[in-house]
Amino acid sequence: MPTDAELLMAAQKGDGTSLGILLERYRPRLHAVALALLGYGPQAEDAVHETFLIALNKLQQVREPGAVGGWLHAILRNVCRMNLRGQREEIPIEELPPGAEPTTDLSDLEEKIDQAALRDWIWAALSSLPETLRVTAMLRYFGSYTAYDEIAAILGIPVGTVRSRLSQVKLKLADALLQAAGLDHSRERAEREALLRFHQEHWKKATPRDRDTFLSYYADDLLMTYPDGETLQGRIHLDREVDGDFKAGTRILVRRILPSREITILEAAFQNPPSDPFRCPPGMTLVLSHRNGQTHRIKFYYAPRPPVGEE
Template identity: 50%
Template structure:
């Protein structure tokens, strides 16, 4: 199988997509966010690990971008703007994990996110409001009611919403979180109708890696490894970055020798960045050898992968026998 085009983009410039989105074209915003999703997810993985928090931070970033788009001063600088929003959400997720985070840092993040919430309450006046209302109509009714009370009413607190709906505050938070995920998914889905080239690119990359891993386990080790540069920069989560394809070869040989197979199931792609997610298939006699899943962040050069970061999901708890 030939190598896919790792640098094709062919889409409209960022600034043009931002201006179209401000004019009410939700697919343009969805297309812009899809373009940056691999980079954003890679940053979230590096900050939060391969957990649901990383995906949640990206969804939160998308919804924040939807509600703050008119505040972006330079449409051409949308990439840095999105990265900044994402990092704030990641810091908030880290704070939830570590309540003893530095006060100065968390106070700054709280101020910025509080400002985002104030802006979110004005979403109804945006050019994108028609799309937002249509998307809300596709949410389950209790999620929809919670979102409407939070962002379209008089901006009541979580406690007030809980009292109105007769549910615990935790339920309000959960519904809002799930609604943001669904809204971001609908926004990305709207982009698929206007960017067939990007959808084709993603499908090509996933098909390429599925075929490459099958080749690896079918005796094509050397062909598989040839896809990676001799001076590959490789990093494992929480460890230092090191150079050399031989390091990746050692990991591959150890896993295959132990009867472990990696099965890609999802890809995100944009420009020279691919995020590849998949499952580890452990041998029956050693079901806990590798964690259930992995995420590879791949940085492509002209002909080979020049850098990769490897993140593994948490291992499931073993039941005591």
């Protein structure tokens, strides 16, 4: 299995698949940090996508390939920090030297892309986008613009339209990077697929009939942390929650799993019984930390409850 440093150096030489594998390797950990900083909701995944695109554009800045994990986390924390400040439109992708003027010439932007380590992959990915998204992406990620209102002024469109377009760009390009990892038929891909199957099968056992098997995967000294900061230690607390849900008739519907050996992200919805439709919030995201074949820590993030009277 290639090291982080080997994957980064290959990506710096133009191997998009290696970058995809590297980002997939760190995806659950980055998502966990984003959740801790931003809480439940789409902002966490959006911050991870933003991190991927900044990394795509700045690969050559990494001087110590073995420290790429810390570099990715630093980018993510900066993205989240700006998000919390309410300045998502001003995430500083690039610091301009004193007196530098941003470029509005698309030929200049094309030249910048040609200088990127993954220029062939970037051009292929950009070419798959509609022209409106492609131009917006080039201005944001390969130009010198850090504010949405600058891009809006150049394109002659509302700021809200810029924000909407860039949300689509981030999703499409980040997905393309992760799909590149899927082109690799290595041991790492096989391991990811095996972990995904394991967690899928494990959560199918979240039923009264398979209760003991389901709970046996969690360590006796399990640590559970809730959104309000409350922390409980001991699997007995999870046992009580699970038994309470089973008794009430609440079901957990798994929507998505991002697995890794150390950390797994699980997104799920609650299906409450008709007799108690507000027993549990609409959904949750779990950050599961693994050790010695068991989960030893769970961090809970809950979707906001709807106002009473709304379904």
